[in-house]
Amino acid sequence: MKAAVLTAPERIETVDDWPEPVPAPGEVIVEVGGVGLCGTDLAVFHGKRTAPATPWVMGHEGFGRVVSTGADAPDHLVGRQVVVEPNYACLKCADCLTGLTSACPHRAIVGLNSPGVLAERVAVPAPFVHTVPDGLSGADLACAEPYTVARAAVRRSGVTDRDRCLVVGAGAQGLLLCLILSRLGLTPVVSEPHPERLARAVRLGAVADDGRSGFTFVFESSGHAPALRPAVDRADPGATVVLVGLNAERLPLTTDDVVRRQLVLRGSMIYDHPGDFTAALAELPAARPGAVTEARFPLARAQEAFAGAAARAGKTWIDLAGSDHA
Numbered sequence: 408m409k410a411a412v413l414t415a416p417e418r419i420e421t422v423d424d425w426p427e428p429v430p431a432p433g434e435v436i437v438e439v440g441g442v443g444l445c446g447t448d449l450a451v452f453h454g455k456r457t458a459p460a461t462p463w464v465m466g467h468e469g470f471g472r473v474v475s476t477g478a479d480a481p482d483h484l485v486g487r488q489v490v491v492e493p494n495y496a497c498l499k500c501a502d503c504l505t506g507l508t509s510a511c512p513h514r515a516i517v518g519l520n521s522p523g524v525l526a527e528r529v530a531v532p533a534p535f536v537h538t539v540p541d542g543l544s545g546a547d548l549a550c551a552e553p554y555t556v557a558r559a560a561v562r563r564s565g566v567t568d569r570d571r572c573l574v575v576g577a578g579a580q581g582l583l584l585c586l587i588l589s590r591l592g593l594t595p596v597v598s599e600p601h602p603e604r605l606a607r608a609v610r611l612g613a614v615a616d617d618g619r620s621g622f623t624f625v626f627e628s629s630g631h632a633p634a635l636r637p638a639v640d641r642a643d644p645g646a647t648v649v650l651v652g653l654n655a656e657r658l659p660l661t662t663d664d665v666v667r668r669q670l671v672l673r674g675s676m677i678y679d680h681p682g683d684f685t686a687a688l689a690e691l692p693a694a695r696p697g698a699v700t701e702a703r704f705p706l707a708r709a710q711e712a713f714a715g716a717a718a719r720a721g722k723t724w725i726d727l728a729g730s731d732h733a
């Protein structure tokens with residue numbers, strides 16, 4: 408079968424002799440319809456994160472149709488359109504048992520420590536495929552996973568419809584945060600230097616940053632270290648600063664900054680199984696997160712899709728079915 412595999416940094420080849428997946432007990436086989444590309448994939452592509460092996464199947468934001476099941480996997484899933492939840496928590500450890508599956512130390516992370524989904528067919532543990540409502544476009548389904556990430560950040564933040572929100576960064580996560588906050592009845596202010604990304608955020612219900620302060624919630628989505636300090640400085644005393652973007656640099660903050668202004672710093676990592684996913688998927692027909700996509704490529708052009716993704720204002724996705732799945 409065909410698959411898009413990383414063979415060297417910045418080099419992806421679409422091969423047609425990749426081995427067919429064999430379902431282990433409890434797994435289903437998904438015929439992949441499409442896969443979104445995000446910052447994590449690009450970090451692997453550009454060699455900032457190391458793939459466990461080469462050639463390595465890329466991608467984690469996948470959807471498709473269940474075509475068969477392994478032993479002990481539920482038959483009723485066959486034929487159903489599904490989105491993959493690409494973090495397979497063990498569901499047995501102390502973190503999983505308290506519901507914080509995002510912190511599971513045994514988590515299989517699709518595309519990072521477990522093979523990705525940019526292949527015609529993939530094996531997925533049955534608890535980590537979620538059936539989706541009918542009538543969604545391929546772009547909406549390719550954005551289901553990052554939508555769930557953004558929605559979990561909003562859920563964990565405790566923001567209410569009376570809050571004043573600043574969103575820092577309008578990459579895919581920033582855009583999805585703007586979409587979700589707007590749907591809550593808020594008008595988020597968005598700070599983004601790239602004019603096309605800013606325009607996209609405004610189309611999703613945000614207003615452009617004009618330098619005002621007075622925010623009760625700040626969502627930092629850029630993961631760009633120099634953006635953090637100004638973001639914190641815009642927060643009101645007592646405000647919550649939600650950190651979604653990842654960065655390994657030390658924070659340019661002192662405890663004085665946090666204690667005197669009584670800020671709450673809240674990190675948010677992916678989502679917790681299964682509630683965040685099922686709640687997010689139920690919202691897709693109304694939320695239509697495909698609005699954050701810009702470019703669609705066939706699997707044969709995976710190299711071009713990855714190489715240009717960072718420069719595109721909207722999200723890139725790869726369409727394996729060649730139609731829009733509407």
Ligand SMILES: [Zn+2]
Pocket residue numbers: 444445446447467468552553
């Ligand atoms: Zn992602």
Ligand SMILES: [Zn+2]
Pocket residue numbers: 496497498499500501502503508511512513514
């Ligand atoms: Zn666990």
